[in-house]
Amino acid sequence: MRLGTILAVLALLLAACGDSKSPSKRVIAVIPKGTTHEFWKSIHAGALKAAAESGVDIAWKGPPKEDDRDEQIKVVEDSVTRRVAAIVLAPLDEAALATPVAEAAKDKIPVVVIDSDLKGDAHASFVATDNEKGGAMAAERLGTLLGGKGRVLMLRYQVGSASTEKRERGFLAGIAKFPGITMVSDNQYAGATAEAAYAAAENLLQRFPELDGIFCPNESATFGMLRALTSVGRNGKVKFVGFDASAKLAEALKTGDIHGLVLQNPFRMGYLGVKTALDVLDGKLVERRIDTGVAMATPDNMTTPDIAELLNPKLPENVR
């Protein structure tokens, strides 16, 4: 008796929580690295827009444990057994996700990789930010702000993070074009959290009391550095260029504590990821590499519609 009741309640719950999918529509699985960050919500919104335009359904499912490689592998495997039409994947690991993606491709389910690259050639296309270009843009901005001379430091993000390493490489190559600029430090790492970045930034600022420019390659490092600068009262005095946006960073851009933010376009990444997957399904030839573009937000251009949208994306209701 009791089992029956529980069964009924569970079935009801699951049915209520599940996708309200019409069976005739094609389903594209979109698999992010996690589900709670702003960045992924923008990707979700982009994917939904592409789906609405093309009359397909999106199955949005990240690893239940944020940033867990094995759980993401499971989601890819389960999407294959679910027989989705195609998979759009932001792989947590360029090597670990290669096997399940190859298996999906073998099962005739095309995979489009977004955000971070994947080893092997089983995936149909790679749709992402050109991170090296983003780093070079930051160098260009900082060099111009400093009039081509001064002492600059870069706080790296984390060992082994491919996307931020490319930004760092692009930045160093770009800054080398300004012979008057000396890099005083480029070997310190911020670590995974804003708190760790804060501590690392404090130590660096302590070590370099005379500093003209700073670059940080991601959101948490930029935020940690901003907090450290503010706590010692050097905010606004040092030219500071960061990467990615958040409400706090946009605010600092407005008050002049940050002088430039390199912005990716996650909405476009989600949108083009799904569109590219649909092109593959329709038998069209797609580019192996699709650049979703980077933009530089400055205190001057931050109110223009394009930049404002990137800085503070308005997400539709259905993206939680």
Add this chain to the structure above:
Amino acid sequence: MSDSNAVRLVRRLGPFLGLALVLVLFTALEPDRFPTAVNFRTVLTQTVIVGLGAVGMTFVVVSGGIDLSVGSSIALSTIVIARLLRDGASPAAAALAGVVAGGVVGVVNGTLITRLRIAPFIVTLGTLQIVRGTAKYLAGEQKIDAPASWLAGLMAKSPDPSWLIVAPGVWALILLAGFLAFVLRRSILGVHTYAIGSNESTAVLCGIKVDRTKVLIYGLSGLMTGLAGLMQFSRLTVGDPTAATGLELNIIAAVVIGGASLSGGVGGIAGSLVGALVMAFLANGCTLVGVPNYAQEILVGAIIVAVVAIDRSKRGT
């Protein structure tokens, strides 16, 4: 606790009813996609890591202990394997070292618990951090890429040779679970494990070498964790110092759903395996049906409490 035969039967069947419930539920919701050979093969492979961990953990829980360090230990094992492979060791040697690394962590746990007379929860809460830190140190705080080897085939869903039907890892789980179920029910070690978990002071009075048995239990459980680490490496093909974070809770949940009591003396290998299958089928089914992650987490939590509540009410305790 007075057990009549009927009550004992129901208790042993409890986890199986839970599994049947989950299977029936998802078959009803996804009749075309859930009950297929491909999907079952996939889920079995996904169960291996938690399953191996749960088989070892059953010994620990039945003895009245707990081991919170298994998630970290799995990560350590993947790092040991990846580093050795990178440095040119043979795959077999690297795999063995990975399993032994798990065993060493287990023996350290057992020794600390018995020598320092500190509760297993506290000791392994400590080693959870220590082992995770060691894994990160050995890995240089990044994942380690290893050259391709046959170890990746251990968890291949379409095994080579194909007459195996399921991944070699699944067979390893089935055979080891069978063997250890026998050990737990029939061997001296098993009898002592139940005795210690039921009443430790009585066990001492009966002349059981409690400390030595405990070290053995944690060591055995550690070896199973090391093997789970090998399977984790096989799936990831890289050594990942952040792998299996929090997995100890899934493993403990599997053991508890399987009918074991955290106060010791009660539990069995078959139940724990079924518990692991329940968790795996739940996660798989939720993805197939398209349940968002937050709902899945609430659901899994509710099921853990519900299954144990039903189990207890049937026992009348």
